[in-house]
Amino acid sequence: MSTIHWIDAQPRSARWHSESGLPLPRRVVVADDRMKAAVAYRLACEGTALLWRGDFQNARQLLRAMDRRVGRAAPGVAGTPAETFHLYRRFRAHRARVLGKLLVLLEEGYVLGLRRAPDVRPACSEAYGAYEASGPVAVALTELLGVISAQQWREKGVYVPALEARVHPHYGVFAPTRGEYVDLVARAPLPRGGDVRTAFDLGTGTGVLAAVLARRGVGQVVATDVSARARECARDNVRRLGVELTVRVTGPELYPEGRAGLVVCNPPWLPARPASDLDLGVYDAGGGMLQGFLDGLAGRLEPGGEGWLVLSDLAERLGLRSREELMAAVMGAGLRVVDRLDTRPRHGRVRDTDDPLHAVRAAEVTSLWRLAVA
Ligand SMILES: C[S@@+](CC[C@H](N)C(=O)[O-])C[C@H]1O[C@@H](n2cnc3c(N)ncnc32)[C@H](O)[C@@H]1O
Known part of the structure; x- marks a missing residue:
């Protein structure tokens, strides 16, 4: 089982889960509403994950701001279509790794205990299966947003x-x-x-x-x-x-x-x-x-x-x-x-x-x- 560790007044840990195969974050710091996008982006590029403890909607905004910064590194049209395709895939993987450094914690029963957070329990149960009582689980916010949007597609x-x-x-x-x-x-x-x-x-x-x-x-x-x-x-x-x-x-x-x-x-x-x-x-x-x-x-x-x-x-x-x-x-x-x-x-x-x-x-x-x- 993969576990992430961080200090939040005292040492803490949680199970790491990634459906898209994001690597286990080795360095994790706590972040909240005071975090500036430029700092978050730099830390994420350096490989440090940010465990979000602030407002959920602010976390989404921060993610969008980080995405705009990643977007500036997007490839233009290269040589052959094959080269463009491979560059494009590499860019998408880089973007997923950087944005995937903003994490949230799902407490027991897939409860997202952040201010202004939606109830993600039904969406998580559908995507991940019934909650196994094994403590909190950390996921990338990008993946959680994907899980929420998948539930909306499934319903509609x-x-x-x-x-x-x-x-x-x-x-x-x-x-x-x-x-x-x-x-x-x-x-x-x-x-x-x-x-x-x-x-x-x-x-x-x-x-x-x-x-x-x-x-x-x-x-x-x-x-x-x-x-x-x-x-x-x-x-x-x-x-x-x-x-x-x-x-x-x-x-x-x-x-x-x-x-x-x-x-x-x-x-x-x-x-x-x-x-x-x-x-x-x-x-x-x-x-x-x-x-x-x-x-x-x-x-x-x-x-x-x-x-x-x-x-x-x-x-x-x-x-x-x-x-x-x-x-x-x-x-x-x-x-x-x-x-x-x-x-x-x-x-x-x-x-x-x-x-x-x-x-x-x-x-x-x-x-x-x-x-x-x-
Ligand atoms: C392009 S999707 C097509 C799905 C569906 N038939 C349709 O037309 O919407 C390809 C499907 O093949 C499945 N698949 C991929 N590799 C497979 C394999 N080796 N054996 C059986 N299914 C596979 C995938 O899980 C996916 O559901």
Whole structure:
């Protein structure tokens, strides 16, 4: 167990918890409303964590002021898109480390005992699980704010036009905020003339694609995910959507037992190492999940069946994977391309000209590749 230590009139300690893998702070000092942003920023850059004892809203303001200082070090557009991407990721990691030095203490039962603090107990229980009676726990304020915002998303849900319903993402689960890829799965022609008794949805996340397949009349959908949070989230959503008799959620293995007439997979689109489990929906280390899907497909399809690979060309535009490599992986797995349906992103970041990856994102195309045994 990791523990932080500090002096607050007398020596104190607390359990350290970080979902995003922030390192255990070795030097911790107590900070309150008198702390100036310039001092806080300098201490954080030097690696000293600040355990906040002042007003909660002032802590949020201090965080914003520190963020503005970090922002001045943001990378401009470098050379190649790949270089820009790597610089951008490094900057984001640096920003997370610096801002992650402002800490708050959750007392027994996830009580945040600061002035003007919200009741964070429900949000923390949803994100971290039931409180284990093992004393106070220290977390980065940035992470706590993420936990609070995740609870709001979970309550409100994300409207999915293809389902004419809301899907409720849990903390740390990939949210279908980019509806265009869901629409591809909703409109691609089903294989075997529509006679699909069993489908697999690999890496189901919120369960959104499994639910779309169920609504399209697929008899039985088996949905898998490596993440326990995603599996719980998918079960919650299929219940809410009334398709729990059609969709079975399992894992952590990528492929379930048996064969299917349709196997859908929307792997993380970028072949890069996830910094933590929170990144599992975005980064696929070495393209391992994509390769696993392709390699297993021919042996799992029923005659006349298809695999649907949902993939954006962002990795290609960033120089992280070439189209030739993708096609070689498809052919190497004994597969052929039946057809490809394309769509353009509609999400807000496409219009964000301050984003260093703006040009790449604006040109991005998301495709549904219909694959069959060669
Ligand atoms: C891009 S998200 C897609 C989620 C969902 N299918 C959707 O379309 O919204 C990728 C999902 O794959 C899961 N995943 C990542 N690596 C995996 C693996 N090796 N095996 C199974 N699932 C994996 C992640 O946890 C995440 O939920």
